[in-house]
Amino acid sequence: MESGNTTISLYENAVPSFVEPQLDALYGHVFSSLAQFRVYDGIDGNTHTYVAQSGSAASAILLFKVSDKHLHVLNEQIAMEPAEINRFARYAFSTWPNVDVIRFPAILADGSALAFPHQQFYRTEDIVLTLPPTPEDYLNALGKATRKNFKYHGNRLKRNFPTLKFDVWIDGAIPESHVRDIIELNRARMATKNKESEIDAEETHRLTRLVQQAGLVSTMILDGRVVAGTVCSRVGQNYFMHINAHDPAYDDARLGKLCCYMTICDCIERGGKEFHFMWGRFEYKYLLLGVQRDYDELTVYRSHARMLLHGASAFRIAYSGYSREWKFRLLDLANKPDESSLLLRTAARSLNFVRHLKQSGLRGAVMRH
Known part of the structure; x- marks a missing residue:
């Protein structure tokens, strides 16, 4: 089928193998990779697989599933122009007359230019570092205080732990034991904050499979034991950090930040283009020059009438979306002591308190009952 100068192909109940490299080249994100x-x-x-082809290059490749009146796009953390979204929506609504709703779980898009009624709310972030040509360029780009801290703690490590060794493994050479060791360090680190890791045995196995297909794992080893490490997947020349952890016993040595910095330098030396710190608004990611990209949940409706037909669902989406946006606005304000609004700072601190209470006392009460 042709739409203007664009050819559209649909592969029903199939994901052809040829789309794998094209997906990686088009979106370059692990959450939109086969x-x-x-x-x-x-x-x-x-x-199903939708491919929009403009000339020799694909302008959109979307994997999706259709269930009753809903179409759910699988690709996440992608950027799409409004024209591409409109083209896909028109094609989908025409091909599946029963579908009323199309959902993009995490997309970067200008919703104001869409031709269909829609809802768009913040969903998640990805903090991204565009990698410079050399590690020296990266070091020089860091803030003066950050450079000074890295130099101080790096020299201190060499003096206090002369046998400490930094190693890097890639793809199929990555030892599963190192991934497990780094995950255990993450558990230990979270335990010091009275939090529980969400990485169970199944997730450990899956993450290991993912990075062994295409990834990079770095470790700091002291006396034969992993004391810090970073686990990354890779799509093309883009690296995605899933875990960065260190032994809490070495907090004063800044092992976690140093390991992350050295991992980034290794990615630069390998010709990397982007280093994705992923979600989690931690200060060190910004100090290492990460820039936040916000992605929205986008829900597109066939018409205003069909949107009203799904009113209850639309209300839940709006409630969840506004709640999520305010949550992160307040959390951001909590970290800005120069804000003039005492009311907002108090609300933000209250939200932090409630969240901590939920993670500690309330969780314990639930478990006890």
Whole structure:
């Protein structure tokens, strides 16, 4: 089928193998890669593939599933022009007359230019560092205080722990034991903050499979034991940090930040283009020059009438979206002591308190009952 100068192809209940490299080249994100979908069971016999081709290059490749009146796009953390979204929506609504709703779980898009009624709310962030040509360029770009701290703690490590060794493994050479060791360090680190890790045995196995297909794992080893490490997947020349952890016993040595910095330098030396710190608004990611990209949940409706027909669902989406946006606005304000509004700062601190209470006391009460 042709739409203007664009040719559209649909592969029903199939994901052709040729789209894998094109997906990686077009979106360059692990959450829109076949490797991620395969490892996390995201695709099956009910998965369709939409390909929009402009000349020799694909302008959109979307994997999706259709269930009753809903179409759910699997690609996450992608950027799409409004014209591409409109083209896909028109094609989908025409091909599946029963579908009323199309959902993009995490997309960077200008919703104001969409031709269909829609809802758009903040969903998640990805903090991204555009990698410079050399590690020296990267070091020089860091803030003066950050450079000074890295130099101080690096020299201190060499003096206090002369046998400390930094190693890097890639793809199939990555030892599963190192991934497990780094995950255990993450558990220990979270335990010091009275938090529980969400990485269980199944997630450990899946993450290991993912990075062994295409990834990079770095470790700091002292006396034969992993004391810090970073676990990254890779899509093309883009690296995605899933875990960065260190032994809490070495907090004063700044092992976690140093390991992350050295990992970034290794990615630069390998010709990397982007280093994705992923979600989590931690200060060190910004100190290491990460820039936040916000992605929205976008829900597109066939018409205003169909949107009203799904009024209850639309209300839940709006409630969840506004709640999520205010939550992160307040959390951001809590970290800005120069804000003039005492009311907002108090609300933000209250939200932090409630969240901590939920993670500690309330969780314990639930477990006891």
